[in-house]
Amino acid sequence: MPPEPMTPPFLFIPGPTPVPDHILSAMAQPSIGHRTPEFSHLWQDITGRLESMLGAKRVFLFSNPATGVWEAVIRNSVVKGALNLVNGAFSGKWHQTAEACGVMCEAITKPWGQAFHPEDIEGALSTGKFDTVTLVHNETSTGVASPIEPIAELIQRKYPDVLLHVDAVSSMAAVEIRADDWGLASCFASLQKAWSLPPGFTVCTVSDKLLDRSASMSAKGYYFDMHVYDTYYQKQQTPSTPSLPHMYGLQAVLSDIAAEGLDARYGRHLAMAGTVRQWATRRGQSLYAEPGCESVTLTAIRNDAGWDVQALYEALEKEGYRMDRGYGKLRGEVFRIAHMGAVTPHQVETYLATIDRLVAA
Numbered sequence: 001m002p003p004e005p006m007t008p009p010f011l012f013i014p015g016p017t018p019v020p021d022h023i024l025s026a027m028a029q030p031s032i033g034h035r036t037p038e039f040s041h042l043w044q045d046i047t048g049r050l051e052s053m054l055g056a057k058r059v060f061l062f063s064n065p066a067t068g069v070w071e072a073v074i075r076n077s078v079v080k081g082a083l084n085l086v087n088g089a090f091s092g093k094w095h096q097t098a099e100a101c102g103v104m105c106e107a108i109t110k111p112w113g114q115a116f117h118p119e120d121i122e123g124a125l126s127t128g129k130f131d132t133v134t135l136v137h138n139e140t141s142t143g144v145a146s147p148i149e150p151i152a153e154l155i156q157r158k159y160p161d162v163l164l165h166v167d168a169v170s171s172m173a174a175v176e177i178r179a180d181d182w183g184l185a186s187c188f189a190s191l192q193k194a195w196s197l198p199p200g201f202t203v204c205t206v207s208d209k210l211l212d213r214s215a216s217m218s219a220k221g222y223y224f225d226m227h228v229y230d231t232y233y234q235k236q237q238t239p240s241t242p243s244l245p246h247m248y249g250l251q252a253v254l255s256d257i258a259a260e261g262l263d264a265r266y267g268r269h270l271a272m273a274g275t276v277r278q279w280a281t282r283r284g285q286s287l288y289a290e291p292g293c294e295s296v297t298l299t300a301i302r303n304d305a306g307w308d309v310q311a312l313y314e315a316l317e318k319e320g321y322r323m324d325r326g327y328g329k330l331r332g333e334v335f336r337i338a339h340m341g342a343v344t345p346h347q348v349e350t351y352l353a354t355i356d357r358l359v360a361a
């Protein structure tokens with residue numbers, strides 16, 4: 001007997017996020033050959049719109065999760081050493097990825113809940129040991145956003161040979177990114193967070209400096225060789241057969257974004273973040289993030305009010321919601337509410353009202 005069909009709960013977890021029905025439908029289209037004019041047409045539409053949205057000369061399309069791009073940027077960037085900025089679970093895993101690639105790397109570790117600022121890295125950069133820095137913009141495990149611009153400004157001004165790579169997995173498409181203006185070597189995001197697409201695909205801005213560095217390097221492997229990517233980029237193609245459904249979905253999301261308007265989209269995310277932060281503090285909870293560095297796409301809430309998070313999780317599931325109970329070691333102590341992508345302020349308010357009702361019950 002096959003199991004009973006299950007309606008999956010609506011996701012209020014910080015990834016994956018719900019995919020709207022019309023986007024799911026847009027993904028279901030006939031395959032096309034990836035060495036054909038019709039493919040290059042699709043490629044160009046997506047790539048051109050991404051480049052303009054992210055302020056980047058060049059965007060590569062990867063048919064793999066962002067974890068793969070962590071590895072790609074390390075393999076194409078580190079000759080001397082990588083300085084990995086670690087303030088949570090994802091930045092920690094990126095550091096592990098660098099170690100696993102066998103490059104020289106060191107982590108600067110800050111307590112969970114804190115952000116990185118230029119003064120945290122200045123000393124390490126002045127040693128001259130590093131030619132690469134990795135920064136997770138929005139630490140999804142802790143709900144902390146480290147300001148990109150001041151860190152990028154320091155590196156551009158004083159250490160122009162250092163390549164700064166930014167994981168914007170849970171913030172891209174919700175906050176403004178000007179990759180070339182800020183001098184980012186790369187800035188990337190998989191699509192299952194603020195893009196509201198299914199997991200398994202990553203978009204990545206790539207600077208001239210990164211391509212130059214990559215050209216000087218060997219033993220990069222093949223799949224993640226940025227130089228190979230660039231050769232195909234020139235032909236408006238990808239090196240290997242890409243995930244066409246993701247490309248169709250991304251094309252549809254980019255049209256939604258154009259219809260909403262970028263400023264309106266970024267404003268909607270700020271408004272939803274404001275709603276959730278205010279709601280939490282009014283209920284005797286506090287925010288886990290360093291003040292002033294709270295994420296715009298998710299809120300990590302310290303459970304000061306002592307709610308039974310496991311009971312709430314189970315009750316919310318009966319209401320058709322998937323709640324987050326906190327990442328890893330924070331489970332139960334700090335829980336997170338996502339407010340990113342296609343979710344509307346009304347849906348967020350309804351979710352919060354449901355939590356209020358269940359907590360009071």
Ligand SMILES: *Cc1c(COP(=O)(O)O)cnc(C)c1O
Binds near residue numbers: 190
């Ligand atoms: C979710 C997440 C990742 C991992 O993305 P995958 O696409 O699953 O590899 C990396 N970094 C951050 C900040 C994330 O939130």
